[in-house]
Amino acid sequence: MTRLIIVSNRTPGKAPAAGGLAVALKKTLSERDGFWLGWSGNFAEKPAKEAQFQTIDGLDIAQIDLTREDHKAYYAGFSNSILWPAFHLRLDLTDIQSHWYEGYRRVNAQFADALVPHLRPDDIIWVHDYHLIPLASELRRRNVRNRIGFYLHIPFPTPDALHAIPHHEELLKDLVTYDLVGFQAQRDVAAFNEFIAHEQMYKEAGGIPVVIDLGNTVLDAFPIGSDPDAFARLATSPNAQKMHKRVARAMNGRAVLLGVDRLDYSKGLPQRVQSYEKLLENNANLRRTVHMIQIAPPSRDTIKEYQVISDELDAAVGRLTGRFAEPDWLPITYVKRAYSQASLAGLYRLARVGLVTPLRDGMNLVAHEYIGAQDPEDPGVLVLSRFAGAAELFHEALLINPFDTDETAEAMRQAIAMPLDERKARWKRLMETARAHNVDHWAANYLDALAGTRAAEASHEPQERAMLAAGSLASGHATARAPLLPPWLRSVFG
Ligand code: ADQ
Numbered sequence: 001m002t003r004l005i006i007v008s009n010r011t012p013g014k015a016p017a018a019g020g021l022a023v024a025l026k027k028t029l030s031e032r033d034g035f036w037l038g039w040s041g042n043f044a045e046k047p048a049k050e051a052q053f054q055t056i057d058g059l060d061i062a063q064i065d066l067t068r069e070d071h072k073a074y075y076a077g078f079s080n081s082i083l084w085p086a087f088h089l090r091l092d093l094t095d096i097q098s099h100w101y102e103g104y105r106r107v108n109a110q111f112a113d114a115l116v117p118h119l120r121p122d123d124i125i126w127v128h129d130y131h132l133i134p135l136a137s138e139l140r141r142r143n144v145r146n147r148i149g150f151y152l153h154i155p156f157p158t159p160d161a162l163h164a165i166p167h168h169e170e171l172l173k174d175l176v177t178y179d180l181v182g183f184q185a186q187r188d189v190a191a192f193n194e195f196i197a198h199e200q201m202y203k204e205a206g207g208i209p210v211v212i213d214l215g216n217t218v219l220d221a222f223p224i225g226s227d228p229d230a231f232a233r234l235a236t237s238p239n240a241q242k243m244h245k246r247v248a249r250a251m252n253g254r255a256v257l258l259g260v261d262r263l264d265y266s267k268g269l270p271q272r273v274q275s276y277e278k279l280l281e282n283n284a285n286l287r288r289t290v291h292m293i294q295i296a297p298p299s300r301d302t303i304k305e306y307q308v309i310s311d312e313l314d315a316a317v318g319r320l321t322g323r324f325a326e327p328d329w330l331p332i333t334y335v336k337r338a339y340s341q342a343s344l345a346g347l348y349r350l351a352r353v354g355l356v357t358p359l360r361d362g363m364n365l366v367a368h369e370y371i372g373a374q375d376p377e378d379p380g381v382l383v384l385s386r387f388a389g390a391a392e393l394f395h396e397a398l399l400i401n402p403f404d405t406d407e408t409a410e411a412m413r414q415a416i417a418m419p420l421d422e423r424k425a426r427w428k429r430l431m432e433t434a435r436a437h438n439v440d441h442w443a444a445n446y447l448d449a450l451a452g453t454r455a456a457e458a459s460h461e462p463q464e465r466a467m468l469a470a471g472s473l474a475s476g477h478a479t480a481r482a483p484l485l486p487p488w489l490r491s492v493f494g
Contacts, residue, residue, distance in 0.1 A: 004034035008128035011038035024439035035060035073103020112138035156188035185389035228372030235373035240346030258351035275408035348373035363389040379427035381415035
């Protein structure tokens with residue numbers, strides 16, 4: 001049986017995985033042979049040459065230690081102070097230090113060195129996220145011929161933002177070294193196309209473009225999901241009910257507007273609080289009848305911009321509270337800690353309004369989880385940013401521009417006032433969509449498509465292969481994916 005090798009920055013640890021993604025990938029791996037490679041969370045004096053294997057929850061987990069210096073350059077530096085802000089179109093928040101790139105590549109090479117001795121010829125390798133863009137190049141350099149797929153969990157940037165990233169040419173070449181590049185949304189596929197088209201126009205105008213040889217690489221959108229039925233079950237579990245009852249008692253009939261996010265500047269948290277402030281400002285009748293709960297555990301807090309957003313949110317919550325609180329009513333509860341999935345499910349079910357209002361987000365799994373956890377007889381309403389990948393799926397949510405705090409405040413008001421029939425009708429459609437895009441389908445679709453890339457290669461002559469990649473031949477393989485580039489662009493850059 002073909003083994004699946006998952007590679008990501010971190011592996012699942014001994015503690016129960018909080019995020020939907022780790023849970024989903026654990027499930028995918030548990031149904032196959034293979035292992036998961038990532039950083040151990042430990043530092044070493046010298047870069048570890050070999051991965052240490054252990055079994056966690058029945059899965060084979062391989063981990064490597066990094067030096068403190070390499071980790072800083074690779075993780076807090078190039079990945080999270082350059083790639084993360086630039087891919088989220090926050091060039092103002094990038095911190096560009098040229099030496100970080102060397103550390104980023106060194107760590108990717110270290111991952112490759114650790115992986116190679118454990119690979120078998122027909123293993124499928126699935127690499128996750130922006131920390132590991134160069135990994136396929138490093139593996140190919142070490143003569144690895146296996147199928148290698150990449151999945152980008154965050155949005156793909158616009159041409160301008162891409163140009164602002166040091167060594168973007170090399171990173172793009174790394175990206176198209178993969179057999180399959182998966183994005184969250186069509187928006188991201190379009191952004192990649194836009195870059196290619198931009199370079200083409202630049203070339204026609206006499207400039208020297210970034211030349212990307214797509215070869216046989218297939219690029220497509222594979223929107224990730226959660227497990228909405230599992231969230232539905234979890235939402236009525238004893239632990240969820242405990243949380244639900246506790247908070248319902250404290251709310252005393254008030255309508256809850258709930259936000260659950262990592263504390264990250266991409267999540268639009270100060271804007272969300274400002275929108276809520278406008279809701280209270282414009283609708284005096286709602287004061288004392290509503291309550292916002294924002295749960296936002298700190299993340300990446302060694303990076304300055306994350307301390308800044310934390311301070312900004314503290315200030316926004318303080319301002320709101322000072323302005324509207326009364327001795328016996330607080331408008332908002334702001335909690336900076338993580339909760340178990342069951343507790344979150346209980347809160348999701350309690351909330352009349354789910355606030356998912358990022359400024360830009362690859363997908364946003366909280367949107368999927370909120371839908372899954374609703375009571376079908378009395379569902380809440382999802383207020384969703386147009387700039388989350390989830391907005392391509394969930395058309396029955398109230399879609400907003402998170403930068404427009406008036407529009408968001410009005411959507412909050414509409415959500416609170418929405419009649420039961422309309423809530424039910426919208427939720428039903430949302431739940432159907434969440435199910436159709438659940439995380440099992442995501443993993444299966446992606447892995448089928450990855451298998452398809454090489455299936456095509458093995459069974460066709462080179463000429464035919466190129467045409468398959470360019471989408472000009474029906475492949476006959478049920479999972480073959482639509483091509484990214486129109487053939488005329490491939491002929492220029494391919
Ligand atoms: P994230 O930016 O981390 O992920 P998101 O998709 O919202 O964002 O996932 C967050 C996960 O963490 C959810 O499963 C949620 O339940 C959990 N979580 C959030 N707050 C929590 C808390 N207080 N306690 C416990 N758990 C909490 C990146 C991209 C996203 C993309 C995902 C998956 O930025 O756009 O959707 O990967 O691809």
